[in-house]
Amino acid sequence: MKRRTRDQIAARVALDIPEGAYVNLGIGLPTLVANHLPRGREIFLHSENGILGMGPAPAAGAEDWDLINAGKQPVTLLTGGAFFHHADSFGMMRGGHLDICVLGAFQVSAGGDLANWHTGAPDAIPAVGGAMDLAIGAKRVFIMMEHQTKSGESKVVRQCSYPLTGVACVSRIYTDLATIDVKPDGLHVVDMVEGLSFAELCGATDAPLIAQHAPAL
Amino acid sequence: MINKIVASVADALAGVRDGATVMISGFGGAGQPAELIDGLIEQGARELTIVNNNAGNGDTGLAALLKARRVRKIVCSFPRQADSYVFDELYRSGQIELELVPQGNLAERIRAAGAGIGAFFTPTGYGTQLAQGKETRIISGKPFVLEYPIHADFALVKALKADRWGNLVYRKAARNFGPIMASAAQCAVVQVDQVVELGALDPEVIVTPGIFVQRVVCVPAHIARAVA
Numbered sequence: 120m121k122r123r124t125r126d127q128i129a130a131r132v133a134l135d136i137p138e139g140a141y142v143n144l145g146i147g148l149p150t151l152v153a154n155h156l157p158r159g160r161e162i163f164l165h166s167e168n169g170i171l172g173m174g175p176a177p178a179a180g181a182e183d184w185d186l187i188n189a190g191k192q193p194v195t196l197l198t199g200g201a202f203f204h205h206a207d208s209f210g211m212m213r214g215g216h217l218d219i220c221v222l223g224a225f226q227v228s229a230g231g232d233l234a235n236w237h238t239g240a241p242d243a244i245p246a247v248g249g250a251m252d253l254a255i256g257a258k259r260v261f262i263m264m265e266h267q268t269k270s271g272e273s274k275v276v277r278q279c280s281y282p283l284t285g286v287a288c289v290s291r292i293y294t295d296l297a298t299i300d301v302k303p304d305g306l307h308v309v310d311m312v313e314g315l316s317f318a319e320l321c322g323a324t325d326a327p328l329i330a331q332h333a334p335a336l
Numbered sequence: 337m338i339n340k341i342v343a344s345v346a347d348a349l350a351g352v353r354d355g356a357t358v359m360i361s362g363f364g365g366a367g368q369p370a371e372l373i374d375g376l377i378e379q380g381a382r383e384l385t386i387v388n389n390n391a392g393n394g395d396t397g398l399a400a401l402l403k404a405r406r407v408r409k410i411v412c413s414f415p416r417q418a419d420s421y422v423f424d425e426l427y428r429s430g431q432i433e434l435e436l437v438p439q440g441n442l443a444e445r446i447r448a449a450g451a452g453i454g455a456f457f458t459p460t461g462y463g464t465q466l467a468q469g470k471e472t473r474i475i476s477g478k479p480f481v482l483e484y485p486i487h488a489d490f491a492l493v494k495a496l497k498a499d500r501w502g503n504l505v506y507r508k509a510a511r512n513f514g515p516i517m518a519s520a521a522q523c524a525v526v527q528v529d530q531v532v533e534l535g536a537l538d539p540e541v542i543v544t545p546g547i548f549v550q551r552v553v554c555v556p557a558h559i560a561r562a563v564a
Contacts, residue, residue: 166509167439169509185367196508204443204516205442206447206515212440213444213458213460237465244415244423244427246416246417246436247414247436247437248413249439250438251440255459256440282464285463285464286462
């Protein structure tokens with residue numbers, strides 16, 4: 120069995136983003152998805168600091184520090200792109216106008232609760248940014264993460280032990296082992312990496328899983 | 337003749353009192369009114385409550401204001417960053433109060449203040465630590481949290497161009513919090529790269545109409561860059 124690399128997870132997410140979708144890619148791992156969107160497919164990338172139609176990073180030397188993404192890195196604007204203020208930008212999320220948002224996570228629960236903003240450690244300085252708005256704002260929330268922590272604990276859990284970002288907000292989970300849908304009756308496996316059995320996946324997962332017709336990718 | 341253009345940064349910041357609530361526009365460096373913040377340090381007001389998305393980077397701008405110990409409380413969404421060491425130290429030693437607000441709730445609370453809304457129900461944060469102790473309500477089957485507006489005595493905003501009536505246009509993603517902060521403050525003070533003749537701004541593209549702006553000071557970009 121070979122785990123998906125981060126780029127392979129990103130490519131798997133990109134498969135599920137259709138032409139014409141309005142999409143927000145969260146800071147960190149999810150930004151990789153932009154590199155895997157098929158050329159020729161028109162997709163609108165939203166950046167919560169006030170951009171629709173965000174393009175890739177500029178060439179070295181062409182950075183414009185008034186044109187940055189949510190991670191405060193320089194980006195470009197595609198032809199047809201637009202700028203707007205923060206209340207409009209978050210209204211696009213909260214108002215249900217955004218089709219998909221892709222976020223990283225510490226944990227996702229069987230009920231689709233998301234924990235991704237705070238470890239809850241007593242000495243940690245809390246910072247939330249737009250995470251809670253994104254979690255409940257998009258029509259579909261995709262989570263992209265490693266299936267387990269570095270020490271081997273499952274990040275797909277019965278109940279989140281970290282502080283929540285949003286309640287029952289996750290639609291689909293993409294990990295280095297599998298793709299999993301969050302449905303009212305539980306977690307349905309959509310696909311698994313080649314050579315991994317359903318029993319092995321269950322062994323790596325704290326939350327109970329429901330086998331579907333799970334073709335190897 | 338109405339003329340909101342003032343001669344200097346010092347004139348623009350006249351009247352900021354100890355204990356005032358001051359909004360500062362910007363997301364990272366984009367839209368941050370660096371010269372107005374420097375002017376506020378010089379102006380000397382203390383015990384300020386600052387409303388900003390972040391809590392300062394490096395040693396300049398908002399971080400310098402914190403370092404000068406002028407800030408009692410900060411209302412923001414994302415204080416912790418790779419280079420937020422000034423804030424981190426003050427926070428860890430209990431020398432600054434933090435009100436952490438999800439970014440969209442922060443924007444909407446500021447907008448609500450400018451629009452005269454008494455409070456609003458938002459889905460953001462429901463069921464999380466940041467909604468603890470707040471009133472909630474189920475509306476049409478969905479859970480919401482009651483949030484109140486954030487008003488300010490002053491807003492320090494950066495825009496690209498203004499005319500003497502205070503009409504504003506911004507530059508790219510530097511717009512971010514500018515328009516809503518200008519509307520939420522008793523006195524909106526705007527730093528612009530360029531002052532233009534009345535009529536030079538296309539009325540179809542004015543982003544902030546002058547009704548929301550009280551003072552404008554011109555800090556040409558080449559000077560701003562040299563200072564930064």
